Amino acid sequence: MGTPPLIVFTDLDGTLLDHESYSFDPARTALERLRALEIPLILASSKTAAEIVEIQRAIGCQAFPAIVENGAGLLDPATGGASSDGRYIELLAAINEVSPSIRSQFEGFHDLGPKGIVQATGLTPEAARLAAKRQFSEPGLFYGGPEDLDAFLxxxxxxGVKARRGGRFLTLSFGGTKADRMDEIASGFGNPPRLALGDAPNDVEMLEAADHGVIIANPHGADLPRLPGEAAGLIRRTALPGPLGWNSAVLDLLYQMDL
Known part of the structure; x- marks a missing residue:
């Protein structure tokens, strides 16, 4: 198989998945068009490999790799699992080395447990169970003020622990970004032009590293600051939120590329 005409990297929550319902139904037209054109669709999320496998199956892109846990790991389509065993236990130990007065202000998924994850996210109990199966990173909520957060970080x-701010959670890991993983995956497909779509700060590097970047409108969070690529027309913003904006942006680019 030759190099595809395009490769698509997409965030999930608030981007391809609706912020409230987690549905991708409004994006089905564009998804079907990508499938017909055999364009690789790479999911890139803070979600775990266990979560993303289920979403890939629902969307129909399980033949492709995925970026998991905010770029801290990769999902191998050959095995349906993460590309390594991860460093989760080591990460939890590092988090617990922080002064108790500051550590107590961070409530991670390990602290919450599946029931707490349901309350914090609105996920179903089964989805929360999958979200708890972490290998590389620890999302959570920080309840302290800016000075406490600075001290924590x-x-x-x-x-050696790095922090990334997503749409809802502060995610901790030993490093790796969605953009880092995008380079690895794109090279495996012959480095076709890249389209990246996202809505949160942890998507910025991916958006800036793509040939075409799309910031999906997010009425539930603060707008991303203006990025350098916007002035050059390399990055644009949608008017519609979530999968509605995603559908429109993907179809518009395919039309521009005469696909």
Whole structure:
């Protein structure tokens, strides 16, 4: 198989999946068009490999790799699992080295457990169980103020732990971004032009590294700051939110590319 005309990298929550219902139904027209053109669709999310496998099956893109846990790991389509065993236990140990007065203000998925994840996210109990099966990163809620957060992040930084702000959660890991993984995956397909779609700060590197970047409108969070690529027309914003905006943006680009 030759190099495809395009490769698509997409965030999930608030982008391809509706922020409230987690449905991708409004994007079905564009998804079907991508499938007909045999354009690889790469899911890139803070979700776990266990979660993304289920979403891939529902969408019909399970033949492709995926970026999991905010770029800290990859999902191998050959095995249906993450590409390594991860460093989750080591990560939890590092988080617990932080001063208890500051550590107590962070409530991660491990602290919440499946029932707490249901309450924090609105996921079903089964989906929350999959979200708890982490290998590389720890999302959570930080309840302290800006100064406390700065102290928390400084302490983690000394332990080699990095933080990423997503749509809802602060995600901790030993590093890796969606953009890093995008390079790896695209090279495996012959480096076709890249389209990236996202709505949150943890998508910025991916949007900036793509040939075509799309910021999906997110009425549930603060707007991303203006990015350098917008002035050059390399990055644009949708008027419609979530999968509605995703559908429109993908179809518009396919039309522009005469696909």
């Amino acid at each position: 400084r302490a983690l930084g000394k332990l």
